[in-house]
Amino acid sequence: MKKTLIALLTVVGLVHADGIKIDFGRFDSQTDGFYNIHTAKSIYRGQQGANYVNDESSATTTHKLKLDGQNVLLCYEHTTGVKTGGLGMMPTLIQSEEEEWKNPYSGELPDGVTGNVNDSLTTQAEHGNGTHRLIFTGLKPGTYSLTGFGAYCGKDKMSSVRVSLDNHLTADWVCKSCINNAWHDNGSLNNSSLVFFRGGGDVVGNKGYYFCANDITVGEDGILSLTIAGESGVWSRTPLNYIALRKASALSTTGLVLISVASLGGLGFIAWLIYRRRSSCSKG
Numbered sequence: 001m002k003k004t005l006i007a008l009l010t011v012v013g014l015v016h017a018d019g020i021k022i023d024f025g026r027f028d029s030q031t032d033g034f035y036n037i038h039t040a041k042s043i044y045r046g047q048q049g050a051n052y053v054n055d056e057s058s059a060t061t062t063h064k065l066k067l068d069g070q071n072v073l074l075c076y077e078h079t080t081g082v083k084t085g086g087l088g089m090m091p092t093l094i095q096s097e098e099e100e101w102k103n104p105y106s107g108e109l110p111d112g113v114t115g116n117v118n119d120s121l122t123t124q125a126e127h128g129n130g131t132h133r134l135i136f137t138g139l140k141p142g143t144y145s146l147t148g149f150g151a152y153c154g155k156d157k158m159s160s161v162r163v164s165l166d167n168h169l170t171a172d173w174v175c176k177s178c179i180n181n182a183w184h185d186n187g188s189l190n191n192s193s194l195v196f197f198r199g200g201g202d203v204v205g206n207k208g209y210y211f212c213a214n215d216i217t218v219g220e221d222g223i224l225s226l227t228i229a230g231e232s233g234v235w236s237r238t239p240l241n242y243i244a245l246r247k248a249s250a251l252s253t254t255g256l257v258l259i260s261v262a263s264l265g266g267l268g269f270i271a272w273l274i275y276r277r278r279s280s281c282s283k284g
Helices: 002-013 253-283
Strands: 020-025 035-038 060-067 070-078 088-091 121-124 131-137 142-154 161-165 172-179 182-184 188-191 194-197 205-218 224-230 237-240 242-247
Touching (some): 020 060, 035 060, 121 131, 131 237, 142 224, 172 188, 172 194
Parallel strands (some): 020 035
Antiparallel strands (some): 060 070, 088 121, 121 237, 131 224, 142 205, 142 237, 142 242, 161 194, 172 182, 172 205
C-alpha cells in the first residue's frame, strides 16, 4: 500500500518538469543545474565597466537553452544607462568592493527558489527606469509557468517594479515583496498580464520582489516574452537574480484520475488474493 501511494505521488509530480533555471549574477558564483548568465569577469568599483553581461557591453545577448529536449532561444535585453553618470547594468558587489550600497541578498529565499542565487544583476540610471526583457522563442504550444526573483541588500533604493507578459499572454499570479528584510504578499495585480511591486527603502536592508506566473498558454508562434521594468526613483535599482521556466506535462488531470483509480483497483485485487490465501490456510 505504502509503495503504491509513493508511486501515485511520483506520477502527480510529473505534471511539471524541471524546466529551465537561469542564474543572473556574478561570474564567480555559479549554480549547478542552472544556466548562468554571467556578468563581467572583472568587477569594477564605482561607475566604470558597468554595462557588462557575458563580459560584453552589448545591451542584448542570445542564449541557446534546452527545455524537455526541445531547443529554445532566449534573447535577453537590458538597460545600458546613459553615458554621463549612468551605471546601467551592474552585479551586486561584496562588502570589500562596495560597502552597503548594493551587496548580495542575505535573507531567506522565497518559496520555490533554490540555488546559489543571492547575487543579482541590477540596473541603475539617473531616471531610475532600469529594464530587463526576456524573450523565449521556439517553445512548443502548451501551458507554462514562469518564476522570477530579484533582490539585493543595501541602502540604495529599489525601483517600483512592473512585471508584464507580452503578446496578449495571461497568467495566474502569485506575488511577494521584500521590504525591511521580510517577505509579504503585497504585489499588486493590475490584470492577468501585469503585476506591480512598490519600491523604496533608503536604509541598509534586503529588498526585492518575487512572482510565479502560472497557466501561461503559449500559442503556435512559440513565443513567451516578459518585461521587468523599474518605474520610479532617482538612481534606484531594478534587480534580477533568478528566472525559471517550466512546461506543464501533457498528462491531463483526467489521466491522473484514471491511473489512480486503476492503481487503487490493483490494491483491492491484491488485498482480495491475500484474504483468500489466509482463508485457505485457516481452513487447512
